[in-house]
Amino acid sequence: MRYLITGGAGFIGSHLADALLARGDEVIVLDDLSTGRHDNILTHSGNPKFEFVLGSILNADLVDDVVGRVDEVFHLAAAVGVNLIVERPLESLATNIRGSEVVLEKAHKHGRPILVTSTSEIYGKNTSDSLGEEDDRILGSPLKTRWSYSEAKAIEEVLAYTYWKNKGLPTRIVRLFNTVGPRQVGHYGMVVPRFIDSALKGQPITVYGDGTQTRCFGHISDIVVGLIAIADSPKTIGQAINLGNTFEISILDLAKLIIKELESKSEIVFVPYDQAYEAGFEDMERRVPNVDKAKKFVQWEPTKTLKNIIDDVSADLISRIK
Ligand code: UDP
Numbered sequence: 159m160r161y162l163i164t165g166g167a168g169f170i171g172s173h174l175a176d177a178l179l180a181r182g183d184e185v186i187v188l189d190d191l192s193t194g195r196h197d198n199i200l201t202h203s204g205n206p207k208f209e210f211v212l213g214s215i216l217n218a219d220l221v222d223d224v225v226g227r228v229d230e231v232f233h234l235a236a237a238v239g240v241n242l243i244v245e246r247p248l249e250s251l252a253t254n255i256r257g258s259e260v261v262l263e264k265a266h267k268h269g270r271p272i273l274v275t276s277t278s279e280i281y282g283k284n285t286s287d288s289l290g291e292e293d294d295r296i297l298g299s300p301l302k303t304r305w306s307y308s309e310a311k312a313i314e315e316v317l318a319y320t321y322w323k324n325k326g327l328p329t330r331i332v333r334l335f336n337t338v339g340p341r342q343v344g345h346y347g348m349v350v351p352r353f354i355d356s357a358l359k360g361q362p363i364t365v366y367g368d369g370t371q372t373r374c375f376g377h378i379s380d381i382v383v384g385l386i387a388i389a390d391s392p393k394t395i396g397q398a399i400n401l402g403n404t405f406e407i408s409i410l411d412l413a414k415l416i417i418k419e420l421e422s423k424s425e426i427v428f429v430p431y432d433q434a435y436e437a438g439f440e441d442m443e444r445r446v447p448n449v450d451k452a453k454k455f456v457q458w459e460p461t462k463t464l465k466n467i468i469d470d471v472s473a474d475l476i477s478r479i480k
Contacts, residue, residue: 160184162228162270164215164261165235167194169342170275170334170378174232175199177382179207188224189235190214193242198341215257218264225264230389231272233261236311238277239346243307244435254310262317262329271328273389274318278335278402278445279308288448291333291398298440305440315398322396330394332385335402335447338467339378340474350375353413354472357422358479364427366434369410372444376403377462377470387456394455402447403460412464419468 161178165171166187171194175185184207187199191212202208213220215235225231235257237243237250258274265272281289282297282305295312297305321327336350344352356363384401388394407415413426431439452458 159230160186160228161230161232162186162188162224163232163234164188165194165233167191167196167199167210168234169198169339170337170381171232171234172198172341173339173378173382174234174385175202175208177386179205184208186211186224186228188213188215188221193238193346215261216252218260221260221264222267225261225270226268228270231261231265231270232385232389233258233272233274235261236275239348240304240307240435241345241347244303244439247303247306251306251310254307255313258314259317262321262327265329266321266325266327269327271330271389271395272318273330273332273385274314275385276311276315276331276333276398277307278333278400278447280312280315280333281445282308283440283442285444286446288404288446289400290448291400291451302438302440303436319396319398328395330388330396331398332388333398333400334381335400335445336373336375337378337381337402338375338471340470342378342471349373349409349412350467351471351475353416354420354468355475357416357420357424358472358475360423362427363413363417363424364429364434365410365413366429367431367441368428369413370408370443371441372406372408372446373412374403374406374446375464375467376401376460377467380460380462384452384456384458387458388452391456397451397455399451399455400447400449401452401458402449403462404447404449405464406444406446407464415464416468419465420472
């Protein structure tokens with residue numbers, strides 16, 4: 159099979175490219191390197207089964223060309239990370255809404271199955287113990303920039319679902335919960351590489367708010383296995399499926415755990431949300447996935463622990479500092 163991965167030079171996309179190439183498939187990566195990094199895919203340069211195309215999903219002619227040359231599409235290109243969304247809301251909206259529309263339109267034109275990656279931001283402020291795919295979305299005012307990411311990704315989901323429902327295009331939606339691992343960088347907000355980077359350097363670890371907010375962190379290797387299993391299964395067409403780890407930890411406990419595991423001398427500093435992001439910023443208190451559907455459809459379950467994540471991310475950061 160030949161796959162297109164939009165956003166394939168990014169953290170998740172590049173790991174997906176590695177896995178597809180490792181099983182013998184061919185991969186075309188389309189990435190504008192806005193947040194993706196060429197370094198992430200450097201190991202494949204010269205591989206005849208791999209092609210890198212530099213460009214944006216907003217370039218309809220380019221998307222038309224690459225979609226036409228593959229059997230199936232993984233659409234991962236997006237503006238991600240709360241920092242980026244808050245700092246560059248218009249650009250993020252264009253990429254996430256218009257860009258996704260272009261990719262879906264071209265997948266439909268060429269009749270290519272497509273898996274779109276959505277996000278747990280979809281659920282907004284819903285603090286349920288176990289967020290299932292049919293659960294309600296609870297969002298703040300659209301005037302609070304943070305929620306624009308949730309809105310944009312919801313529109314992408316509706317588009318993908320409607321292309322399946324009304325036009326019969328085989329589409330799949332995967333909602334990714336917080337995903338972490340080697341190659342992820344902290345510039346765009348992501349808490350785990352930020353904390354580990356600070357801990358390794360002995361610099362203060364900045365906990366936003368009071369640190370009682372919780373998250374569940376999935377290891378990239380588990381998530382990639384899930385993405386491929388969902389794309390491979392004929393049963394998942396027209397479905398939205400959560401992928402994430404269910405182990406819940408508060409951000410303050412995460413900071414303490416990282417300090418302990420890395421035997422760091424870093425101190426913990428609390429930063430008000432207004433300072434960390436923008437005035438009136440609303441965080442999500444909690445975000446715990448229900449992954450029963452992934453288990454039912456593709457027998458997927460997370461296997462890696464938070465300790466595995468901390469070990470792998472710190473080893474990666476240390477190798478890059480050297
Ligand atoms: N966070 C933090 N310090 C940081 C970066 C993030 O306390 O340096 C918090 C952030 O406010 C949120 C959680 O960690 O409550 C997860 O943030 P991230 O941006 O990784 O993901 P998301 O908010 O999308 O879950």
